[in-house]
Amino acid sequence: MAVGVQGTVAEGFEGARGVRRIPRREAHEPGAQLVAYHHGRRVVDLWAGEGLDGDSLTSVYSIGKGAAHLVVALLVQEGVLDLDREVAYYWPEFEAEGKERLTLRALISHRAGLVGVDGGFTTEELADDRVPAARLAGQKPLWEPGEAYGHHALVIGALTGEVVRRVTGRSIQELYEERVRAPYGLDLYLGLPEELEPRWREVLPLVPTPEQAEQIAAGAPAPGSFRAIAFNQHGPEPTDLVAFGNSRLARALGSASAGGVGNARGTARMYAAAISTVDGRPPLLAPRTAAEFAMVHTPGTDLVTGESNHFGLGFERPCEQFPFLDSGVFGHSGAAGSLGFADPASGVAYAYTRRRFAPPSAHGPSPENRRLAQSVLRVAAAL
Known part of the structure; x- marks a missing residue:
């Protein structure tokens, strides 16, 4: 159900007509925001939905993975981290259960086989990256480390974050705050300060139609499957993503x-800063670094999600789902249907966030991203 779209579109981008219909036609208002930058300049800034404006904050889930791995990319670029060093070199406890040869490159390509732990995690454990990291260090992998890959959906930030902490003495959340979020004034947080809670809007669950309910039930992970373990559905406290996003503890600790x-x-500005000059500051990533982190390092099928060529280094490869995107695009989707990415070839940084979970799946970018991103990129290409 589309409602009035508010906000602005910069001169020259009026041709992106598709962006004037942000929400899909759904039975219940999703609430959404859409922002795009072009060569460091904000050119689209729109929102729609009751109780929502351009400044409203909501839980964007795995979009935080993009923020965390931007920090990793910076540390690699500076020589602080070596992608081809064994993880155990930085984090000795990690070598348990046959993981001693796994490299950092393989870890952030989701090849560790550590998508979860025996017995699952509690909500409190998942909220605090130090706890999953400690438990996963001694966990036996589900597959031979480095030989296959699967989305480490709820734990990849804890794993890479522990490497960062061992090397720098700082958490990935602290480094993101100091090096990226604060300097650029980003409204994208790994740990939401309490004083910003009045701007936060709770995540809304999907209210499915009978047909959507059937689709959801049919797509539920089989007990004991890699997908069930990766999304923490196999323990006594299965994770409810809506409840997790609405937890003050999860927001405060900022699981990576x-x-x-x-x-x-905030999301679009972060990706703009990664590839473009923003407010006189040079791009955070050199072209070579951006290209390496966008490149597929493990071709084939994701053992958790079934997607093909799913990951670069830490970042997802949106071009696999949306083929009109360049292969050098890097970014990350978030539960509820959100998506953020940077396209170095066009100079476009794109972000779309939803407050309500999209039908029928809670994972990956919602389908309207195809129309919205295509509208922005089409105008950018013409310019």
Whole structure:
């Protein structure tokens, strides 16, 4: 159900007509924000939905993975981290259960086989990256480390974050705050300060039609499957993503895997800063670094999600789902249907956030991203 779209579109981008219909036609208002930058300049800033404006914050889940791995990319670029060093070189406890040869490159390509732990995690454990990291260090992998890959959906930030902490003495959340969020004034947080809670809007669950309910039931992970373990559905406390996103503890601690809180303005600005000059500051990533982190390092099928060529280094490869995107695009989707990405070839940074979970799946970007991103990129290409 589309409602009035508010906000602005910069001169020259009026041709992106598709962006004037942000929400899909759904039975219940989703609430959404759409922002795009072009060569460091904000050119689209729109929102729609009751109780929502351009400054509103909501839980953006795995979009936080993009923020966390931007920090990793910076540390690699500076020589602080070596992608081809064994993880155990930085984190000795990690070598348990046959993981001693796994490299950092393989870890952030989701090849560790550590998508979860025996017995699952509690909500409190998932919210605090130090706890999953400690438990996963001694966990036996589900497959031979480095030989296959699967989405470490709720734990990848804890794993890479522990490497960062061992090397720098700082958490990935602290480094993101100091090096990226604060300097650029980003409304994208890995740990939402309490004073910003009045701007936060709770995540809304999907209210499915009977047909959608059948689709959801049919797509539920089989007990004991890699997908069930990766999304923490196999223990006594199965994770409810709506409840997790609405937990003050999860927002406050800012899990680097699923605890991102922000809006489209903050997400798009982060990706703009990664590839473009923003406010006189040079791009955070050199072209060579951006290309390496966008490149597929493990071709084939994701053992958890079934997607093909799913990951670069830490970042997802949106071009696999949306083939009109360049192969050098890097970014990350978030539960509820959100998506953020940077396209170095066109200079476009894009972000779309939803407040309500999209039908029928809670994971990956919602389908309207195809129309919205295509509208923005088409105008950018013409310019």
